[in-house]
Amino acid sequence: MPNEAPRAVLYLEDLHVGLRFECGAHALDPAQVKKFAREFDPQPFHMDEEAAKATFFGGLAASGWHIVCLAMRMIAEHVPIVGGLIGGGAEVSWPQATRPNDVLHVTSQIMEVTPSRSKPERGMALLRTEARNEKGELLLIFTAKCVVPRRPSIPSLGTGEG
């Protein structure tokens, strides 16, 4: 579900608490789950249906980091903060395992907007992203602090203050 409309570019002044972004959907499949795991999280419960049965997950489960990375791509494509999404830190939790045929639906919401005290040209936005499957089950909560530029002020032509 790509956004077809031209996208606004958002400065710190354009953000407000509660602003929501629909970030589309992504259908997982077992091949994607195993490919990611082989490269970044090579554990049996992410790579092999049979071996996964005897584990904590009771069956194949996607790496939690795979879900974070997919959500990252979706917010990078749908949250048009000027200069890009630049995070200094993040908190992640996985309320339940993601299964290899889940369809991820990702939404993101502004939770805080804070101008920098020391850097007048920028501020920080706290962005909370959720991924749910097609049944509405919450799979990922991902909260990131993002650096956001302020809108440059237009230089005044001088109003006699000197």
Add this chain to the structure above:
Amino acid sequence: MPNEAPRAVLYLEDLHVGLRFECGAHALDPAQVKKFAREFDPQPFHMDEEAAKATFFGGLAASGWHIVCLAMRMIAEHVPIVGGLIGGGAEVSWPQATRPNDVLHVTSQIMEVTPSRSKPERGMALLRTEARNEKGELLLIFTAKCVVPRRPSIPSLGTGEG
């Protein structure tokens, strides 16, 4: 630097605060940085040297999630918790950008060990992982809560308590 020695398998009882794991090294290169970014974090400063010059980073930088994923692989290979590394949540921060030719050195340390109150067969360990480059600069701090099984008790043969 793979661990060649056979690895112990660690239960909750085997962990203690301060236990450290050397998780080896990984040499990045621009091709890896761009490949990860195209798939999971498609922003100009992670994909194109020229375009990156005019951005916050002033040059090509790896996606922070790429560094997390590489560290994940390295801890999965070097922290032999029984049943695997199963995280319920994590906090991540990137004190500085990772550059495309950095060599990552990853270490991990147990920060807390907590038996579960409700589930006698397991507990939680807080694992703090750091990635530094070859100059010793800190690139990633990654703290994860992991589910860790307790060592199964051997059934008693009966000592006359009944």
